[in-house]
Amino acid sequence: MLKYGDKVLIYLEDGSEYIITLEEGKFLGTHFGNIFHEDIVGKEYGDSISLRKHSAYILNIGIVDHIFSLKRKTQIVYPKDMGFILLMLDVKNGDLVVECGSGSGSMTSALARAVAPDGRVVSYERREEFHKLAKENVECFGHSENVVFKLKDISEGIDESNVNAFFLDVPEPVPHLKTVSNSLIGGGRFCVVCPTANQVQDVLRELRRLPVIKVEIWETFIRKMKLNPERFRPEDRMVGHTTYMVFGIKVNEGGVRYEENR
Amino acid sequence: MLKYGDKVLIYLEDGSEYIITLEEGKFLGTHFGNIFHEDIVGKEYGDSISLRKHSAYILNIGIVDHIFSLKRKTQIVYPKDMGFILLMLDVKNGDLVVECGSGSGSMTSALARAVAPDGRVVSYERREEFHKLAKENVECFGHSENVVFKLKDISEGIDESNVNAFFLDVPEPVPHLKTVSNSLIGGGRFCVVCPTANQVQDVLRELRRLPVIKVEIWETFIRKMKLNPERFRPEDRMVGHTTYMVFGIKVNEGGVRYEENR
Amino acid sequence: MLKYGDKVLIYLEDGSEYIITLEEGKFLGTHFGNIFHEDIVGKEYGDSISLRKHSAYILNIGIVDHIFSLKRKTQIVYPKDMGFILLMLDVKNGDLVVECGSGSGSMTSALARAVAPDGRVVSYERREEFHKLAKENVECFGHSENVVFKLKDISEGIDESNVNAFFLDVPEPVPHLKTVSNSLIGGGRFCVVCPTANQVQDVLRELRRLPVIKVEIWETFIRKMKLNPERFRPEDRMVGHTTYMVFGIKVNEGGVRYEENR
C-alpha cells in the first residue's frame, strides 16, 4: 500500500511518464489533468486514477525507467548495452566490482543491484560534481548500501585488489588499463566503454602488453517495432550508435596476443 | 585453490574453449596437447598450464560461457537478448519469477542468478525431456536452490500468484497470455519471445483484451569487431535474427489500447 | 559555363544546401549572406562565391540531391533502397519498365535515367494530384523524354506487355500482382514495395498462385559515420525502417512454390 515518501511512476494512456515522490498536499499537473498525491496514497502498484477522460496508472519504477529519468551530466550507458555488459562481466551476488568513473550513476545502479545483497561496488570519480550526482541518483534508485563512492583520480592507483569485475568508462581509458588489470583477480572480467574507433584501437594496442585473454569487441543495435498488428513494422528512426565495448579476462601471467588469432 | 569436482573453462591461445569437471586420473585431449586434470588441481583461476608450444588458461565459467556450452534441444535465448530482457523485466534479489517453458534452461539460469539469494524462479515445462534437461543444466550452473521446476502444461493455469515477472517462451504464446496476466502482481512485468512476425501480431491482438500497459516490441542486433587495431573493422558475418521480444506491464484494471497511441 | 535558366545546387560550408534556378535580378538569402544569381552566371560547376566570411559552392544536382529536394506528398523511395532496387530489377538502356504508382516521381526519375536514352518508363498513377506532381518533378530532373505518365487505375489492367521490369509501390499491392505478372516478359523482374510485414505476408500468399520464381525479400539499413578522423564513430541516430522489398522473376509457366524451398 503506497504511502507518503514512496516513489512511483505515473503512466498516462498516451505513453507520457512521470516519476514522483509522494508528498502531502502536492499534485502533479499533466495535460490530461491534475493528479493529487493524496489520491495515490493507499493504492497499490498497478492501480489507476481516473482523470477527466483518461486513466493514469501507478507503477513501480523499473531499472530502465530509472535510467532514463536520471538527472544526468554525462552520456549514460543505455539498456541495450547495459544488459549485455552485466552478462559479459558475469557480475552476481557477492562480487566485488570496481567502476570508474561514476558518471551519472546509471551503471552504478545496475551493478549495485547485480551484486546485492552481499557484494559491493566501488565507484571512482575524479570530478566532484559527477561524484555527487551519481551518489544522489543511486540513493534515489535504492542500492546505496552496496556502493562505496570515492572521489579520486584512479591514475594514482586504486585501493582494491582481487576485484571480480572492472567497468571502465572514462574519456581516456588507455592510461588506466594497467590499473584495471592489476586490480582484477585471476579470471576477473573487464569492460571498457569506447565511443570512438580510435579509443578501441588504442585500447587494443595497450592490452597487448597486459596479462589479459579472450578480448572481444562488440557493438549492439536495438530496434523498436510499432504496435499496430495490422500494420506491423519497425519504427522509422533508431539509435545508430552509443559505444563500442571492449571485454577481456585477467590472467595471472602470459596473455594471448589476440591479434595473431584473428 | 582448484580441487577435484570443480568445473573450469579451459581457454587455448587460438580461442578454443572447453568446459570440464576435474576428475582424478583424467585428461583433456586438445590439438595443442593433452591437459591432465591433476595439473590443474591446486591452481587458481587465471593460472595457465604449459603445453608443448602453447599455454592453456584456466578460467571460471561465466554465464555467457555456460549458455553457449549448454546441452540443448531447443533454441536458446542469446546473450544479446537475455541481458536486455533481465533489465526490462526488472528482476532482482527476492523476486518471484515464472518462466514457461524451461527449454534448455539458459534463461532459467540467468533468472535464478538475478533473483538470488532470496527470490525464486518457477519454471514450467510440459515436455519431460526438456524438463529434465533444463534441471540438469541449471544444476550444472549452480543456482538450482533458487529454482522450482514443474513438469506441467500451463494451459491448465499455474499455481503462483502475485508474480513479479513472467517470461513466456513457448511455441504458441497466445493461449497463455491470460495466464500470464492473471498471475502477475499489479505493476509486474512480462516478456513474450516471438521468433516470427506472425506471433507478434497475434500476441498484440490478444493483449488488447488484457489489463496490460506499456507494451513495447524490440529486436536486438549485435556485431563483433575484429581485434587488429591496425585494421579495425567488423566481422564479416553476424547473427541476423533471433527473436522479437514483446514486453508489457500488468495493471489491476483497464489497460491501454496501445494501438491507438502509436 | 552556367547561364540563366540552369539549375544549380548551392552548398554552404556548414552543410546547408539549396537548389535554385538561375534567374535575372534574383538572389538567394542565406544565413551566411545573400548570393546573387548574376554572380553565378558565367561560372562553372565546382566554382565558389565568396560571402562575407564563408564560401558558397556551385554544384550540379545529383540524383540523390534531387530526390531529397523533391516536392513530395508521399513517402519517397530512399537512396539506400533505390540503388539496390535498380540492380535487382536489372534495368538498363533500352528497357521497357512499368511503375505504379508515380508517387512523387523519385523512383520514376531513377528508372528513367537507367533506361535512357533508348528505353521507356510508363508510370501509372490513379490520383491526379500525384500524377501532376510526379510529372513536374521528373521534368525538373530532366529525363521526361523517357517517361510516359498515365493517369489511370491499373486494376483495370495496363496497356503494356513484354515489360522488362515492373516496380509496384501502391498502398494495396495484392490486387495488382496478377497485372504485374501478366504484363512482364518471360524472365522479367519485379519489385513490390511493402512498408509493413502484413503486406509482405499477403504478397507472398498471392505470389504462390502466380508464375514467378526466385522470390526474395530484403530490407536495407544504412548508417552514416561522423567525419572527425580522431574521433571516428557512427552518427548517433539512423533511419530504422523504410520498407521491405519483395523481388521475383516472371516465368512463362509453372512457378516455384518458394515456401517449400526454405
Add this chain to the structure above:
Amino acid sequence: MLKYGDKVLIYLEDGSEYIITLEEGKFLGTHFGNIFHEDIVGKEYGDSISLRKHSAYILNIGIVDHIFSLKRKTQIVYPKDMGFILLMLDVKNGDLVVECGSGSGSMTSALARAVAPDGRVVSYERREEFHKLAKENVECFGHSENVVFKLKDISEGIDESNVNAFFLDVPEPVPHLKTVSNSLIGGGRFCVVCPTANQVQDVLRELRRLPVIKVEIWETFIRKMKLNPERFRPEDRMVGHTTYMVFGIKVNEGGVRYEENR
C-alpha cells in the same frame, strides 16, 4: 529465341543456379538430372525444361547474378553497396568514369552499364592477373565496348581529366587521393572503398588538404527475410560488414574543412 552461343541462367526449384553458355552436344549435370543444351535452344527466357520430378527455368543473367557468378580473385563490391555507390556517384549515360583498380571487374560492369551507350569507363589496374580477369569478366557481361582497361599503376598519374566520377578501390587509397581530385571535373564525385576504420581515418586526414566538399561516410547493411508468410521472420545470419564508403565532390578551389562542420 535462344541459340547456341547465348548465355543463360538455369534456376532449379530448390534455388540452385547455374550460368552456362549454350554449346552443341553439351549438357549440364545437376542433382535433379541432366539438362541438354539442345533442349534449351529455341526456347525463350522464362521457359522451363522438365526434369524427372522437377522443372529447370531458363533466365537471362541479371547484373546481380553476374556479380555473384564472377570468377574472382579479390573481394568484390556487393550489390548492397554497389547500387548506393552508383547513385551517390551520379553516373549516367555519357559520363566519363575512372575506376582503380579493376579488381574482378564487378564494379566495372556496373559502371559500364550506367554510362552506356555514350559514356566510357577507364579502369586502371597494376596487377596483370586482375587486369586480365576483369577484362574477361566484363566481356562476359557484355559492356566491354564502354570500357578501356589500362594495365598501369596510377601513382604515376592518369591520362584522363575532366572526369565525371572516380571510383577508388585499392589496398592503399591515401597516396592516390590527389590523383582522384586532380582528374575530376569541378562538381565531379568520388567514392573511396575502405574496408577498415584505419583507412577511413587516413583518407579523412588526407582529404582535408584537397579541394573537396560534401564528404560523407556510409556503411550499409542488408537483411534477407524468410519466405514463409505464416512464419515471417528474417534469416538467421546476415553479412556483418563489407566496407565503409567515403564520398565527396571535387571543387575548383577551397574545400570545406568538414571536421569543423560536424
